[in-house]
Amino acid sequence: MYDTIIIGGGASGLVAAIVAIKNNEKVLLLEKMPQCGLKLRITGKGRCNITNTLPLKEFLTHCGSEPRFLYPSFSKFFNTELMSFLEDLGLDVVIERGNRVFPASGKAQDVFLSLIKFLEDNDCTIVKNTRVTNLIVKENKVIGVETKPFGDKSSINKTSTKNFYASKVILASGGQSYPNTGSDGDGIKLAQSVGHKIEDTFPSLVGLRLLHFNADVIYPRLINFETKNVGAVVKNSQGKIIAKEFGDIIFREDHIDGPIILTISRQIAQLLGKEKLYLELDLKPAIEQKTLDTKLQSELNQRGRESIESTLRAFLPLELIYLIKHKTKINFSKPSSQINKEDRKEILSLLKNLSFEIVDSMGFQRAVVTKGGVSLKEVNPKTLESKLINGLFFCGEVLDLDADTGGYNLQIAFSTGYLAAQKHSQG
Ligand SMILES: Cc1cc2nc3c(=O)[nH]c(=O)nc-3n(C[C@H](O)[C@H](O)[C@H](O)COP(=O)(O)OP(=O)(O)OC[C@H]3O[C@@H](n4cnc5c(N)ncnc54)[C@H](O)[C@@H]3O)c2cc1C
Structure with missing residues (x-):
C-alpha cells in the first residue's frame, strides 16, 4: 500500500513525485515506457524551454481560454519558484531572448536528470514498462490502479495484470501528442472510464x-x-x-x-x-x-x-x-x-x-501539445482533485490546458504537478 501513486513519469509526474517524497510519503511512480521523461528530453529542440519569466498577468494571456483555473497552481509554484526548485536540485538555468528560461547547459536531458536523480536518491519506487489500464474505484473513491506490462520485449507477458493500492492517485499521463514518447491519450481514456467529461482533443502548436x-x-x-x-x-x-x-x-x-x-x-x-x-x-x-x-x-x-x-x-x-x-x-x-x-x-x-x-x-504525431482533455469543470482548481472521484488528482496536459510556445506548457505541467501532490489536498 502506497500513500500516492503517480501515473506517468513525464514533466508533471516527476515534479509531483518529488513533492510527495518531500512530504515523506510512500510514492509509486508508474511509467509505461522503458524510460521516464522521454518527451521532456526532446523539448525545446533538445534545449528545453523550462518556463518564461513574464509576470503572472501577462503569462496567463498565453494560457488558453480558462486562465483562472491556473491561478491556484501558479500562486503556489510559479516561474521563480520553479527556477529555485530546479537550482536546489543542482540545475543552473539561464534567461534568454523573449524571457525564455533554459538549462544553462543547453541540454533538456539535464532537466530530466536533475528530477529523476532526486527520486532515485530518495527511495521513490519507479516501475517502468508498466501501463496503467484501469483506475480501481470503490464507492466514489479511488483506491488503486490496475496495470499491465508494456513494451516490445517478447518475455513480457502482456496479459498478466498487477494491482497497486494507494489512498491517492495522480493522473499525470499527458495528452496525445508525440505518441511515441508514451503520451498517446491513455490518461484521457482512464479519466473517461470513471465518468469524467472530455473536451474534444485537437493537435495544437503544429505545422x-x-x-x-x-x-x-x-x-x-x-x-x-x-x-x-x-x-x-x-x-x-x-x-x-x-x-x-x-x-x-x-x-x-x-x-x-x-x-x-x-x-x-x-x-x-x-x-x-x-x-x-x-x-x-x-x-x-x-x-x-x-x-x-x-x-x-x-x-x-x-x-x-x-x-x-x-x-x-x-x-x-x-x-x-x-x-x-x-x-x-x-x-x-x-x-x-x-x-x-x-x-x-x-x-x-x-x-x-x-x-x-x-x-x-501535421496531426498528433507532430503536435507540440494537445488542445482539449479532461474538462476543467469537474476538477477543483484549488487542489486539482476530481469533483467526481475522491482521491483522484490530475496534472499536466491530460487536463484541458494548453498554451503558446515559450515555456508556458512546461510551467503548466510543473505547477499543476506541484499542486496535485500537496498533502493538504488529499481526499
Ligand atoms: C517536441 C516537443 C517539444 C516541446 N518543447 C517544449 C518546450 O520547450 N517548452 C514547453 O513549455 N513545452 C514544450 N513542449 C510541451 C511539453 O513537453 C508538454 O506540455 C509536457 O511534457 C506535458 O507534461 P505531462 O507531464 O502532462 O505529460 P508528458 O510529459 O507527456 O508525460 C506523460 C507520461 O505519462 C506516461 N503515460 C501515459 N499513459 C500512461 C499509462 N497508461 N500508464 C503509465 N504511464 C503512462 C507517458 O509515457 C509519459 O511518460 C514540447 C512538446 C513536444 C512534443
Whole structure:
C-alpha cells in the first residue's frame, strides 16, 4: 500500500513525485515506457524551454481560454519558484531572448536528470514498462490502479495484470501528442472510464499542410528555408479573419512551420477540417501596398532589360521568388520592360497576399501539445482533485490546458504537478 501513486513519469509526474517524497510519503511512480521523461528530453529542440519569466498577468494571456483555473497552481509554484526548485536540485538555468528560461547547459536531458536523480536518491519506487489500464474505484473513491506490462520485449507477458493500492492517485499521463514518447491519450481514456467529461482533443502548436504545396516540386532550396518578419492571416471563405500573427516561418517539404505557424495552429485547431480556411502571407509587411507598387514599378522600369525574376531579387530571396512564381502563369523570364499593368498588379498581390488553402495540420504525431482533455469543470482548481472521484488528482496536459510556445506548457505541467501532490489536498 502506497500513500500516492503517480501515473506517468513525464514533466508533471516527476515534479509531483518529488513533492510527495518531500512530504515523506510512500510514492509509486508508474511509467509505461522503458524510460521516464522521454518527451521532456526532446523539448525545446533538445534545449528545453523550462518556463518564461513574464509576470503572472501577462503569462496567463498565453494560457488558453480558462486562465483562472491556473491561478491556484501558479500562486503556489510559479516561474521563480520553479527556477529555485530546479537550482536546489543542482540545475543552473539561464534567461534568454523573449524571457525564455533554459538549462544553462543547453541540454533538456539535464532537466530530466536533475528530477529523476532526486527520486532515485530518495527511495521513490519507479516501475517502468508498466501501463496503467484501469483506475480501481470503490464507492466514489479511488483506491488503486490496475496495470499491465508494456513494451516490445517478447518475455513480457502482456496479459498478466498487477494491482497497486494507494489512498491517492495522480493522473499525470499527458495528452496525445508525440505518441511515441508514451503520451498517446491513455490518461484521457482512464479519466473517461470513471465518468469524467472530455473536451474534444485537437493537435495544437503544429505545422500546417497547404493545398498544392510541395517545396521539393516548387524549388528544393525552399525546404527548411526560414523567412523572418512575415505577416500571416488566416481567413475563412467569407473573408473573416480568424488568426493574425507576425514573425518567422519555415517551409518544410510538405508543410509550413515556424513560430507564428505554431501559434496560428493553436488558434484554428478546432476549425480545421470543419470549414475552408486560407493562409495569407504578407512577404513585405513593412511596406504599404501603394508604396510597394511604386517601388516595383520603378525597379521594373530601371531594370527593363533584366528578366522579371532578376528584378524581383530586389524584393525577395530566390526561394520566395520561386514560391510566388509557382502561384502564377506570368512568364518570369521575359524582360521587365515587357510586363503589363495586370501582371504587375498580380505580382504585387502575391507579395502582399500570398494565399494558400489550409488542408490539414501535421496531426498528433507532430503536435507540440494537445488542445482539449479532461474538462476543467469537474476538477477543483484549488487542489486539482476530481469533483467526481475522491482521491483522484490530475496534472499536466491530460487536463484541458494548453498554451503558446515559450515555456508556458512546461510551467503548466510543473505547477499543476506541484499542486496535485500537496498533502493538504488529499481526499
Ligand atoms: C517536441 C516537443 C517539444 C516541446 N518543447 C517544449 C518546450 O520547450 N517548452 C514547453 O513549455 N513545452 C514544450 N513542449 C510541451 C511539453 O513537453 C508538454 O506540455 C509536457 O511534457 C506535458 O507534461 P505531462 O507531464 O502532462 O505529460 P508528458 O510529459 O507527456 O508525460 C506523460 C507520461 O505519462 C506516461 N503515460 C501515459 N499513459 C500512461 C499509462 N497508461 N500508464 C503509465 N504511464 C503512462 C507517458 O509515457 C509519459 O511518460 C514540447 C512538446 C513536444 C512534443
